[in-house]
Amino acid sequence: MTYCASAFAVAHANIALAKYWGKADVGLNLPAVPSLSMTLDGMRTETRVKFDSRLSADSLELNGRPQQGKTLERVSTLLQRVRAQAGLDAYAQVTSHNNFPTASGLASSASGFAALALAARKAAGLPDNPEQASSLARHSSASAGRSLYGGYVALDLGQHAARRVCSAQHFPLALSVAVTQEGEKALGSTQGMEHTRLTSPYYTAWVEQAPALTRAIEQAIIAADLTTLGPLVEQSALLMHACMWGAAPAIVYFSPVTLAVLQRVRELRAAGVQAFCTMDAGPHVKVLSAPEQADEVQRALAEVPGVLRCLRCTLGPDAQVHSEPVS
Numbered sequence: 001m002t003y004c005a006s007a008f009a010v011a012h013a014n015i016a017l018a019k020y021w022g023k024a025d026v027g028l029n030l031p032a033v034p035s036l037s038m039t040l041d042g043m044r045t046e047t048r049v050k051f052d053s054r055l056s057a058d059s060l061e062l063n064g065r066p067q068q069g070k071t072l073e074r075v076s077t078l079l080q081r082v083r084a085q086a087g088l089d090a091y092a093q094v095t096s097h098n099n100f101p102t103a104s105g106l107a108s109s110a111s112g113f114a115a116l117a118l119a120a121r122k123a124a125g126l127p128d129n130p131e132q133a134s135s136l137a138r139h140s141s142a143s144a145g146r147s148l149y150g151g152y153v154a155l156d157l158g159q160h161a162a163r164r165v166c167s168a169q170h171f172p173l174a175l176s177v178a179v180t181q182e183g184e185k186a187l188g189s190t191q192g193m194e195h196t197r198l199t200s201p202y203y204t205a206w207v208e209q210a211p212a213l214t215r216a217i218e219q220a221i222i223a224a225d226l227t228t229l230g231p232l233v234e235q236s237a238l239l240m241h242a243c244m245w246g247a248a249p250a251i252v253y254f255s256p257v258t259l260a261v262l263q264r265v266r267e268l269r270a271a272g273v274q275a276f277c278t279m280d281a282g283p284h285v286k287v288l289s290a291p292e293q294a295d296e297v298q299r300a301l302a303e304v305p306g307v308l309r310c311l312r313c314t315l316g317p318d319a320q321v322h323s324e325p326v327s
């Protein structure tokens with residue numbers, strides 16, 4: 001019998017306030033540390049999945065370009081899990097689009113795999129189930145498990161799916177992203193974190209410290225207390241990067257511009273602006289502030305020599321899926 005069904009999903013990127021770096025189980029892709037993120041409204045992936053039994057292979061088009069190799073393999077692995085669960089043997093055509101730079105340390109894999117998981121489950125006829133979709137996305141990229149939910153989201157240690165901590169309305173914050181470099185990052189997070197686990201003498205300390213730090217970050221969010229939250233967020237990011245710097249050879253995502261932005265944010269704080277930095281597997285700096293101070297933060301970031309542009313985000317919504325008529 002021919003099977004032909006398609007679905008379309010939208011998911012937003014997220015930025016970890018308590019970072020995930022390192023795996024407890026590589027095969028299951030279970031993190032070695034808990035993490036907690038905010039979902040971002042401005043950075044979005046839209047993905048369409050069409051299962052069609054007349055296709056002879058899975059295919060992926062990302063931002064208008066056909067993809068092969070590792071990128072396609074990761075997508076096929078997720079589709080294979082969906083096929084197994086749905087008892088389906090049709091291949092799929094996947095078309096995906098990001099409204100922000102791909103693979104540059106701006107969390108495109110998070111929104112990408114979240115949108116893919118939702119669209120693929122829907123197109124395969126599986127029931128709507130955010131927890132199952134989060135677990136599926138997390139298996140491909142752990143940060144993606146968090147992008148199923150809007151607001152503040154945690155991925156607890158040993159859990160397969162993420163959980164919502166609280167809504168965006170509970171604690172409105174702004175995140176200004178200082179883009180410091182164009183192009184894709186040199187080393188992906190998956191390889192980076194395995195290399196850190198295997199070679200950095202600081203890895204054990206990171207894994208020991210992260211749970212308490214994540215708990216404190218969650219409490220500060222629930223208390224809607226930026227003065228307590230900000231320094232903890234910076235500490236989580238800098239501990240994670242210190243751990244990478246201890247790897248052999250070191251993994252250094254910072255550029256001179258990254259450091260210049262960190263310095264500028266310290267000056268802003270000295271001048272009374274509550275602004276705090278976080279960095280992921282790339283040279284960009286993301287700055288957390290109250291929404292009413294985001295204009296001032298953005299002006300300051302844009303003036304730092306080497307900052308190419310500034311993106312402004314607030315908290316984003318749940319990922320969403322739409323079924324589509326078969327074409």
Ligand code: DP6
Binds near residue numbers: 015144
């Ligand atoms: C620095 O989720 O991309 O952004 O599970 O191997 O796909 P994989 O890793 P990924 O790592 C994200 C790392 C980070 C921190 C974070 O988002 O928590």
